[in-house]
Amino acid sequence: MTKTILRALAGETLPSPPIWMMRQAGRYLPEYRETRAEAGDFLSLCYNPKLATEVTLQPIRRYGFDAAILFADILLLPQALGLDLWFVTGEGPRLSTVTTEEDFSKLRRVTDIHDTLGPVYQTVANLSRDLPEETTLIGFAGAPWTVATYMIAGRGTPDQGPAHGLKAENRALFEGLIDRLTEGTIEYLSRQVEAGAEVVKLFDSWAGSLNGADFEAFAVRPARIITEELKRRHPGLPVIAFPRGAGESYEGLHAAIGADCIALDDGVSPEWAAAHVQVSGCVQGNLASSHMVTGGDQLVSETRRVVEAFRGGPHIFNLGHGITPDAGPENVQLMIDTVRATA
Numbered sequence: 001m002t003k004t005i006l007r008a009l010a011g012e013t014l015p016s017p018p019i020w021m022m023r024q025a026g027r028y029l030p031e032y033r034e035t036r037a038e039a040g041d042f043l044s045l046c047y048n049p050k051l052a053t054e055v056t057l058q059p060i061r062r063y064g065f066d067a068a069i070l071f072a073d074i075l076l077l078p079q080a081l082g083l084d085l086w087f088v089t090g091e092g093p094r095l096s097t098v099t100t101e102e103d104f105s106k107l108r109r110v111t112d113i114h115d116t117l118g119p120v121y122q123t124v125a126n127l128s129r130d131l132p133e134e135t136t137l138i139g140f141a142g143a144p145w146t147v148a149t150y151m152i153a154g155r156g157t158p159d160q161g162p163a164h165g166l167k168a169e170n171r172a173l174f175e176g177l178i179d180r181l182t183e184g185t186i187e188y189l190s191r192q193v194e195a196g197a198e199v200v201k202l203f204d205s206w207a208g209s210l211n212g213a214d215f216e217a218f219a220v221r222p223a224r225i226i227t228e229e230l231k232r233r234h235p236g237l238p239v240i241a242f243p244r245g246a247g248e249s250y251e252g253l254h255a256a257i258g259a260d261c262i263a264l265d266d267g268v269s270p271e272w273a274a275a276h277v278q279v280s281g282c283v284q285g286n287l288a289s290s291h292m293v294t295g296g297d298q299l300v301s302e303t304r305r306v307v308e309a310f311r312g313g314p315h316i317f318n319l320g321h322g323i324t325p326d327a328g329p330e331n332v333q334l335m336i337d338t339v340r341a342t343a
């Protein structure tokens with residue numbers, strides 16, 4: 001029998017939605033913290049196939065999620081393109097920046113990323129061998145705009161100001177960077193698929209700060225190019241696009257991107273999204289991740305509300321964003337039990 005996630009992605013409405021969770025391998029789990037301590041730091045964990053495989057499997061063993069997502073990070077691609085990358089504990093990522101033509105000219109060609117990323121492909125291959133047969137393996141990459149915001153600022157920013165600045169001041173350089181990332185993302189995801197990823201997901205965490213023509217040019221268009229080329233190389237490959245914060249612009253994105261599934265953040269109500277987005281295809285989401293911290297009756301009622309709202313069409317249950325380190329592992333179990341009891 002075909003895996004439930006693949007059935008939903010193919011447009012099937014199931015008795016209860018299959019479920020997985022963004023950042024399901026993460027610091028809220030004691031077993032993750034233990035393996036991460038063994039690896040030393042976060043990047044050493046990402047580039048250690050044995051340990052990255054182990055942390056990817058931990059939430060599958062504990063909860064039996066219907067999908068596993070490769071353990072890696074969206075910032076490994078800029079590192080493979082030649083930037084320095086490190087993580088400051090308690091603060092987040094730091095990178096060397098691309099803000100001038102000279103910086104850009106030093107970036108590696110997209111065909112030269114695989115030496116750095118080899119361990120990631122090995123993790124995918126391990127997972128494809130070790131996962132239970134009913135569990136779908138999801139590969140991923142950051143979308144060009146979101147990755148560019150980190151490469152231009154050298155860190156996370158509240159409003160993506162430096163990237164908007166470069167877009168205004170040196171459009172040609174900014175577009176060159178988006179194009180390089182678009183090509184690099186195709187090569188990176190294509191190798192993940194060859195190693196055994198069954199689905200790929202594009203994380204555009206900062207799509208919400210692009211408006212109007214910019215949203216079309218730098219969120220929709222790169223996602224469409226990546227999706228089309230991956231599907232050309234790997235016929236039948238399902239693609240999930242996650243333009244977080246798109247708001248009303250979520251409407252029409254299945255067709256505009258050519259994606260099989262649009263992932264929703266919790267800034268849109270499930271009732272609105274059922275009427276305006278799910279009408280054109282599978283959706284994924286969108287319980288607020290804060291419920292994984294607070295738990296209780298509200299978690300149960302809001303989980304049921306999301307399931308009910310999307311009951312009439314293809315749906316993959318997920319949070320609206322990644323689970324946070326302060327979440328309670330018991331709340332995750334309560335969410336899963338509540339979703340599965342709706343069948």
Ligand SMILES: Cc1c2[nH]c(c1CCC(=O)O)Cc1[nH]c(c(CCC(=O)O)c1C)Cc1[nH]c(c(CCC(=O)O)c1C)Cc1[nH]c(c(C)c1CCC(=O)O)C2
Nearest residue numbers: 022023024025026042069070071072073074092203205322
């Ligand atoms: C913007 C972004 C990044 N990484 C990612 C995004 C897009 C999604 C989003 O908006 O959250 C995507 C990502 N990051 C990680 C995954 C693995 C798969 C998953 O479990 O979903 C995925 C899909 C692991 C991670 N990536 C990171 C962790 C925490 C690392 C640790 O163990 O200390 C994990 C499990 C670190 C990371 N990585 C990044 C930041 C800003 C941070 C620091 C913030 C934090 O510490 O939570 C960049």
